[in-house]
Amino acid sequence: MSTGSIVISGSSGLVGGALVRSLRADDIEVLRLVRHAPRASDEIRWDPERPLDPAVLAGASAVVNLNGASIGKLPWTKGYRQQLIDSRIASTRTIATAIRELGDDAPHFVSASAVGFYGDRPAERLTETDVPGDTFLAELSVDWEAAALEAGPAARVALLRTAPILHPQGVLKPLMLLTRLGVSGPLGGGRQIWPWISLPDEVRAIRHVIDTGLTGPVNLTGPEAASANDIGRAIAAELRRPYLVPAPKWALRLALGRDAADSLLLSDARVVPAALQDSGFDFEHPTVAVAVAAALAS
Numbered sequence: 001m002s003t004g005s006i007v008i009s010g011s012s013g014l015v016g017g018a019l020v021r022s023l024r025a026d027d028i029e030v031l032r033l034v035r036h037a038p039r040a041s042d043e044i045r046w047d048p049e050r051p052l053d054p055a056v057l058a059g060a061s062a063v064v065n066l067n068g069a070s071i072g073k074l075p076w077t078k079g080y081r082q083q084l085i086d087s088r089i090a091s092t093r094t095i096a097t098a099i100r101e102l103g104d105d106a107p108h109f110v111s112a113s114a115v116g117f118y119g120d121r122p123a124e125r126l127t128e129t130d131v132p133g134d135t136f137l138a139e140l141s142v143d144w145e146a147a148a149l150e151a152g153p154a155a156r157v158a159l160l161r162t163a164p165i166l167h168p169q170g171v172l173k174p175l176m177l178l179t180r181l182g183v184s185g186p187l188g189g190g191r192q193i194w195p196w197i198s199l200p201d202e203v204r205a206i207r208h209v210i211d212t213g214l215t216g217p218v219n220l221t222g223p224e225a226a227s228a229n230d231i232g233r234a235i236a237a238e239l240r241r242p243y244l245v246p247a248p249k250w251a252l253r254l255a256l257g258r259d260a261a262d263s264l265l266l267s268d269a270r271v272v273p274a275a276l277q278d279s280g281f282d283f284e285h286p287t288v289a290v291a292v293a294a295a296l297a298s
Contacts, residue, residue, distance in 0.1 A: 133267075220273065
């Protein structure tokens with residue numbers, strides 16, 4: 001492997017695919033860890049539940065781990081909750097073990113996590129120094145990050161606490177459907193603060209983490225706080241549809257299950273991208289209105 005290449009697991013997902021395209025547009029070599037038999041010269045087969053040969057990662061400048069079953073797939077049955085856990089912990093631990101075995105020559109390990117780490121924290125301003133919450137996603141994120149840190153105390157590990165992506169194939173997908181049907185409105189009151197980020201800024205932020213060598217937790221979220229109502233109204237304005245029909249907490253919990261409803265729609269967390277801003281990152285889409293407009297225009 002040539003020096004300077006970037007290894008990516010989870011390259012078939014929304015963020016992974018966009019990151020691959022961005023890197024290649026700048027002529028940066030990308031190698032993808034895949035679970036199927038290689039179909040291209042840039043693909044390397046692996047099994048997240050089996051040991052990974054450290055030689056696969058040797059010489060890379062960074063390894064970006066984006067694996068994990070979609071939290072947007074509902075309902076969260078007992079079996080699917082376990083899949084959410086296993087798909088994150090096993091793959092992360094496998095890569096972390098290979099990085100630890102490389103010792104001082106290990107690449108920068110940039111591993112996915114989520115702003116769900118903070119749980120439901122109304123009226124708090126949350127930065128990377130704050131403790132985790134107690135929701136299902138918070139507990140999952142704690143274990144996810146612990147698996148990445150098994151790379152060892154000498155490893156350079158960045159933990160990407162990513163917000164929901166404002167994109168038609170991200171968090172906007174179900175909200176757009178409700179809006180087009182004319183049945184969108186406040187969810188559980190709608191005043192809860194929702195962390196968010198645009199897909200271009202997510203990719204730019206990951207590249208910034210790699211380029212600047214950031215380590216530790218990094219909140220990947222937009223710089224301006226926005227409520228669920230702010231996001232819902234921005235979508236309704238772009239689609240020229242009403243935003244009138246409320247969905248009470250009990251109805252959301254009944255429809256989605258308590259874990260999913262509380263983690264995805266009802267939690268209140270004002271997460272601040274302190275590490276990004278302190279390291280000089282500038283957002284292309286600094287407000288929800290700008291981010292939603294750009295996403296729906298693409």
